[in-house]
Amino acid sequence: MTTYIGPDEIIQKKRDYLIPCVYHFYQQPMQLVRGEMQYLYDHNGKQYLDCFAGVSVVNCGHCNPEITKAICEQVNTLQHTTTVYLTQNIVNLAERLAGLTPGRLQKSFFCASGTEANEGAALLASIYTGKHEFISLRQGLHGRTKLTMSLTGLSFWRTDTTPVGGISFAPNAYCYRCPLNKQYPECDLACANEIENVIKTATSGQVAAMIAEPIQGNGGMITPPPGYFKRVKEILDRYGILLIVDEVQTGFGRTGKMFAIEHYDVEPDIMTMAKALANGTPVGAFTARAEIADKYTRPGASTLGGNPVTAAASLATLDVITKQNLPARAAELGQYLKAGLQQLQERHPLIGDVRGLGLMLGAELVLPDHSPAIHEVDIVLEKMKDRGFLVGKNGPNRNVLAFQPPLIITQEDLDRLLNNLDDVLSSL
Numbered sequence: 120m121t122t123y124i125g126p127d128e129i130i131q132k133k134r135d136y137l138i139p140c141v142y143h144f145y146q147q148p149m150q151l152v153r154g155e156m157q158y159l160y161d162h163n164g165k166q167y168l169d170c171f172a173g174v175s176v177v178n179c180g181h182c183n184p185e186i187t188k189a190i191c192e193q194v195n196t197l198q199h200t201t202t203v204y205l206t207q208n209i210v211n212l213a214e215r216l217a218g219l220t221p222g223r224l225q226k227s228f229f230c231a232s233g234t235e236a237n238e239g240a241a242l243l244a245s246i247y248t249g250k251h252e253f254i255s256l257r258q259g260l261h262g263r264t265k266l267t268m269s270l271t272g273l274s275f276w277r278t279d280t281t282p283v284g285g286i287s288f289a290p291n292a293y294c295y296r297c298p299l300n301k302q303y304p305e306c307d308l309a310c311a312n313e314i315e316n317v318i319k320t321a322t323s324g325q326v327a328a329m330i331a332e333p334i335q336g337n338g339g340m341i342t343p344p345p346g347y348f349k350r351v352k353e354i355l356d357r358y359g360i361l362l363i364v365d366e367v368q369t370g371f372g373r374t375g376k377m378f379a380i381e382h383y384d385v386e387p388d389i390m391t392m393a394k395a396l397a398n399g400t401p402v403g404a405f406t407a408r409a410e411i412a413d414k415y416t417r418p419g420a421s422t423l424g425g426n427p428v429t430a431a432a433s434l435a436t437l438d439v440i441t442k443q444n445l446p447a448r449a450a451e452l453g454q455y456l457k458a459g460l461q462q463l464q465e466r467h468p469l470i471g472d473v474r475g476l477g478l479m480l481g482a483e484l485v486l487p488d489h490s491p492a493i494h495e496v497d498i499v500l501e502k503m504k505d506r507g508f509l510v511g512k513n514g515p516n517r518n519v520l521a522f523q524p525p526l527i528i529t530q531e532d533l534d535r536l537l538n539n540l541d542d543v544l545s546s547l
């Protein structure tokens with residue numbers, strides 16, 4: 120039998136041996152030891168309904184047997200070779216992505232994380248355009264390397280005090296707290312129009328690409344209004360600037376479509392993916408139109424990128440997502456959860472806004488004067504955890520409750536979640 124060292128000893132070892140930037144949720148955290156589909160279990164055997172999915176990773180559920188089987192078979196056959204040798208999972212996966220991604224996106228490069236995917240996509244954009252500046256959105260998050268942290272529009276995650284130059288930020292489409300103090304639809308998408316002003320005033324005109332999440336996850340589930348990305352793309356096209364869509368958090372059914380950018384009916388020039396692509400096995404990828412991808416001819420290699428095991432996990436994950444039509448399930452259950460959260464909003468003024476698409480939903484908690492209810496979010500998270508529900512939090516003020524459960528969650532699970540959240544909000 121496995122013996123568990125328990126939360127106190129883990130915290131002590133974290134203090135002693137992990138770099139302290141690796142922080143954890145909760146005043147009284149538990150040790151998680153097992154996962155089964157939408158549930159996690161701690162070292163005392165207590166069950167938790169996972170409503171965060173390891174930040175939008177385990178879309179098919181923890182230890183999904185079909186995916187685990189594919190991983191185990193591959194681990195027992197051929198685990199690693201690197202890309203200087205021919206193996207077939209990597210090319211089969213690239214072919215599958217070409218079929219699933221929007222429009223003409225066709226050729227992929229595989230790496231091991233979302234950060235690397237964005238770093239690589241930015242490099243590809245520079246190679247193709249011969250330009251080196253970028254535009255990003257406030258409240259976006261794109262990674263932890265020098266460049267991707269510099270592309271990140273959240274101070275909380277911008278630890279680097281000497282960011283890369285040549286990056287200009289545009290206001291995001293945060294309708295609840297519009298950065299331009301306007302209201303949709305009378306605003307005529309002023310935030311999207313503002314990108315043209317940014318190009319004309321803050322850049323030298325030599326912009327390779329704009330990078331954006333279709334829904335800003337860490338930024339607080341910021342969900343642009345209809346028409347937003349169409350307007351953005353029109354502007355970028357006029358200036359010959361590529362659009363890199365970061366689907367690291369939104370991809371693979373999460374928002375009710377395979378990719379969130381499909382809600383906006385826009386074809387990105389480059390798309391980045393990670394997280395849910397392999398349901399928990401480290402993965403990253405960027406995919407581009409052939410004419411763009413074909414400019415990247417100098418050697419590029421990621422030792423573990425697209426290795427046989429990761430690619431097998433990804434192929435099995437895509438099988439589960441497509442066979443079980445998880446995007447449609449996310450759309451349906453997401454609507455149910457959103458309606459439930461909106462009903463809670465009517466009873467609890469602490470909930471200022473409910474937003475998101477599919478099973479990527481946020482509830483922004485606010486005080487009576489509309490200021491962020493930061494402390495209250497932590498209390499809700501702790502109390503929900505004690506009741507057996509793991510909810511996330513995000514936003515620049517960390518006052519947005521995040522609901523991103525595995526897409527195989529059931530309506531009964533959501534009812535239990537909503538009832539318990541109702542009780543917890545009433546108890547505050």
Ligand SMILES: Cc1ncc(COP(=O)(O)O)c(C=O)c1O
Binds near residue numbers: 174231237261368394
């Ligand atoms: C939208 C987005 N892009 C990029 C990243 C970075 O991905 P990774 O942690 O796999 O490097 C994240 C991580 O949360 C993310 O949410």
